[in-house]
Amino acid sequence: MNILQLNFENGWRGGERQTFLSMLQFREDGHTVHLLSRAGSEMGRRARDAGFVVHECGGAGGVMGFLIRHGRAYDILHVQTGHMLTWAVLTRWLHAAPVVYSRRVAFRLKGALTRFKYRHTDLVVAISDACANSVKAVGVDDVPVIADATLPVVTDHARMALMAEKLGLAGRKVVATTSALAADKDPLMLVDAISALKKQRDDFVFVHFGTGALQEEVRARVAALQLQDHFLFAGYQQNVEALFGLFDVFVMSSREEGLGSSVLDAFSARIPVASTSAGGLKELLAEERGLLSPPGDATALAQHISALLDKPEWAAGMVERAANYYEQHHRLDTMGRGYLALFDQLLNGRRRPHINPGSPLASPPVPA
Template sequence: MARLGSVEQVVITARHGELCARLVADGIPVRPVTWRAGLDPRAFVGVRRELARRTSGDPTVIHAHDSHGLALAAFALAVVARRGRGFPLVATRRVTFPVRPGSWWLRADRVIAVSAAVRDALVAAGTEGGKVTVVHSGLDLAPREKAGDSVLRRTLGLPDGTPLASCLAALTPEKDHRGLLDAAAMLKATEPSLHWVFIGDGPLRSTLERHTARVGLTDRVHFVGDRADGELLLEGSTVMTSSSTAEGFGTAVLAAMALGIPVVATRVGGLTQLLAGGAGLLVPPRDPGALADAVGRVLQEEVLRESLVRRGRLRAASFSAATMAAGTLAVYRSLVQPH
């Protein structure tokens, strides 16, 4: 957005968070606030003070990027409205989870959905179709060849050439890592050298580690937790997997595609659109057998693997950060410019 040069941005975010540090380093104006809980009242004060600097005549839009930010923004807008001032509220929705009746998502002036699947879920929940605009998530990832001696293998203490199946996702129920572990167990006999790496953390980690032991994969499955260098770790993968039962878009999958890593994913939500045209192998959700078969094919069939890499890179090129920023700016302008 900053590179477009036609909009002034101020980002309200947690004072000591990683996002704040990255924005400051990139020269993006930030209003840092103390924000330790989802609906931290100190964050609300920061939003209200930023709005107090604006007048209703300013072409100002407030944009919330998650449910907590949306609620805080809505509360702050209600306060300034009592003083005769108002600003349009935009919210970006990234998940296909059901929206409850009366939710703030239904009250925003415009909702940006990161995929058609997210849009359909919003409309099904009662959001007016005209209020929802699809702006796909995007990444700035220039295609490049993968390094042979990868950071990932060195991190895990594995020799060069060890086949690696990766998954970059929070360890939460909808990501269905248990199903992925079951698929890994099915491949143990036919792919004895295959290792699996789970990049990410979450409330199910201890449960999944116990399941890993039950299926006899403790020496093959590696939990590395949340990593700031997640993309760099992905780069060493032989195949990237996603076993989600619900997925708004699939930014981690997009990253793998741009890096030239073949993808096997479940046919859910935004992944269906993202991996269209043979950009990845799609399998039914909650079907470890189908997932195992697809991973095995990628490992064994060179022609298939090369096709997935080629088509994945071409597909990823259409989901750029520049396109995402331009689409978001178009939403802003539709709300502040006369029609």
């Protein structure tokens, strides 16, 4: 198959990592994979460095123009972001390529245009039951679920030692998260949870890996609660999962979450998890694979972190269940081949327009 991945995000978050991993697996299984991305994006840079053909556009007009001119060259348009879905659906009467969308968020869908584009997408795939239910609410009944995946975590002991020295972690229990400082991750509640934890004990340090729009507000909350010695900011770290061996407990504070692929990294690295039950997180951490508290409840989250720190033998059982679950359900080949099976079903059930072999549309375009 010729597969075009469409992702218009500028930075690098969970959705971009999943886009990139999908591309790697599809190529591993023998398919041609190109990327249509925002000009200058981190997504595009990483894909190009990995040897993929990348088509860059500056805005909606460029994306729609590319799809109108070249969309027919692809067997599947695999859309990974909401803006790209809008533009792929609005031009589908001209490019005629099947549109598959990976829905990675679970918030309520609103608006006539949103309902229109979901109902005119050939196939919507959700990464969790929570995401699937949000799509079914607008009248799309057939929403298969294919969970996100990650590569098995390989810790980097040299980097871990450097980071531990830089942050002064020696002799302290390390609680950490890897997430954007954004509203859906609720970092302000997380600061409150660490404040509540500090009132119970003084033997830990919390490290936040990531950046985002709320960074100054979060730093101000840390200062106001006098947590500077217990709440550390490590910023964005490429391949941050290689540092997971530093952690005693991994934390998620999200108020909204499609699934939570960083929790999968914790599962793979065998780190116990304390999390809110937002969206797909409650699916990942079900059956005692971690501890769940209500979104927004800082006190409950702090209590769960403390329990995991105090009872390592009890936590070890959760870690073992989580690691087994990861191996069975969240490996990259499982995810990739799940998508490829759906692509095959879609193409076998749909009659594609004939393209003359001599036409410039007969093969995917390669940038000059």
